[in-house]
Amino acid sequence: MRAVVFDRPHHFRVMDVDDPRPRPEQVRLRTVATGICGTDRHLLAGGFMARFPLIPGHEIVAEVESLGECVAGLSIGDLVAVDNTVLCGHCAPCRRDQPLYCDHFFSLGVNGPGGFADLLVARAEKCFPLDGLEPMTAVLTEPLACAIHGADVLALRPGSDVLLFGAGPTGLLLAQLLVHGGAARVTVAAPSPHKLDVARHLGADETVRMDRSDPQASLRRLRALAPSGFDAVIEATGAPAVLAMCPEMTRTGGTVLVYGMAGADDTVPFSPYEIFSRELTIKGSFAQTHRFDRALLFLRTGRIRTDGIITDRFPLERFGDALSAVAGSTSVKAVVMG
Ligand SMILES: [Zn+2]
Ligand SMILES: [Zn+2]
Numbered sequence: 001m002r003a004v005v006f007d008r009p010h011h012f013r014v015m016d017v018d019d020p021r022p023r024p025e026q027v028r029l030r031t032v033a034t035g036i037c038g039t040d041r042h043l044l045a046g047g048f049m050a051r052f053p054l055i056p057g058h059e060i061v062a063e064v065e066s067l068g069e070c071v072a073g074l075s076i077g078d079l080v081a082v083d084n085t086v087l088c089g090h091c092a093p094c095r096r097d098q099p100l101y102c103d104h105f106f107s108l109g110v111n112g113p114g115g116f117a118d119l120l121v122a123r124a125e126k127c128f129p130l131d132g133l134e135p136m137t138a139v140l141t142e143p144l145a146c147a148i149h150g151a152d153v154l155a156l157r158p159g160s161d162v163l164l165f166g167a168g169p170t171g172l173l174l175a176q177l178l179v180h181g182g183a184a185r186v187t188v189a190a191p192s193p194h195k196l197d198v199a200r201h202l203g204a205d206e207t208v209r210m211d212r213s214d215p216q217a218s219l220r221r222l223r224a225l226a227p228s229g230f231d232a233v234i235e236a237t238g239a240p241a242v243l244a245m246c247p248e249m250t251r252t253g254g255t256v257l258v259y260g261m262a263g264a265d266d267t268v269p270f271s272p273y274e275i276f277s278r279e280l281t282i283k284g285s286f287a288q289t290h291r292f293d294r295a296l297l298f299l300r301t302g303r304i305r306t307d308g309i310i311t312d313r314f315p316l317e318r319f320g321d322a323l324s325a326v327a328g329s330t331s332v333k334a335v336v337m338g
Contacts, residue, residue, distance in 0.1 A: 003117035004319045006054045009046030014317055020121045024070040027124050031338035033139040034115035035059030036322050049111045057115030058084040059142040061135045071124040080127035081141040083292045084108035099289045128292050137299050137306050145291035147173040151181050153285040154257050158182035166236030167195035169309050169333040176304050179203045192329040198308040234259055240266045252278040259285050309333050
């Protein structure tokens with residue numbers, strides 16, 4: 001089969017590799033659509049949990065092609081969204097209901113073979129049938145599942161005034177979750193006017209363009225919206241300079257959520273006195289487990305909308321173009337088609 005292979009930092013090839021063979025509890029899947037995520041760029045650079053050689057791709061919709069001998073409940077030809085997380089179920093964190101920190105955490109497309117390939121194998125119970133949901137909608141199940149975990153971590157109080165930095169696919173999904181999750185007002189701040197248009201279209205109450213050449217002017221506009229600060233400020237860009245602005249934009253007693261993935265060596269200067277004297281809370285949200293069923297229900301009912309999020313589609317051979325597309329200001333999400 002053909003696969004994208006990250007073989008060393010900053011280098012990949014689209015090449016022929018052996019077809020994977022399903023174990024008894026696994027199915028073999030033919031990929032239909034796999035989303036490109038910012039994490040893929042971190043992995044290509046050798047960051048996060050990268051282990052080379054790696055077949056990336058963790059936002060996967062695929063068709064069941066063959067069944068391991070112990071698989072029940074799936075049929076050949078089923079279209080499924082694949083929960084990429086693999087958990088052991090018996091280590092200490094799994095046994096204390098913290099499966100996200102499983103000692104043997106394994107993630108398809110992150111530290112094991114993923115969806116930028118013709119075929120992949122996955123455990124049957126991690127395959128969620130689409131039951132008629134459009135594949136190009138379902139390909140957002142994994143990012144939405146992560147956003148649901150973020151909203152769970154944030155635990156917003158009803159009536160909150162929320163500021164969200166970032167209008168990428170994740171920001172656009174999170175903004176909608178916050179609207180439905182009790183925010184009285186959601187403000188999205190980002191540099192791209194196009195992405196801010198999409199954010200407004202999907203339900204953001206206010207949008208503020210972050211002018212990279214004059215960030216202070218952008219901050220003044222945000223302060224004019226909420227002179228005492230926002231109840232919750234979410235960093236969904238991964239840029240340390242953006243996170244550094246979050247505490248000062250947060251109301252006394254409020255919460256900063258670190259959602260975007262920064263580099264492992266990045267640091268951010270904070271005033272400990274400000275955190276202490278204004279009783280700010282800083283929370284982190286990393287990936288997801290067990291959020292696929294809720295994500296799929298949101299997508300099925302249309303309560304979370306996806307229009308305007310997928311802007312680019314590429315065949316597997318043009319993986320490099322797909323990676324570059326998402327760095328542009330008009331592309332939101334690129335998808336590699338099987
Ligand atoms: Zn991702
Ligand atoms: Zn475990």
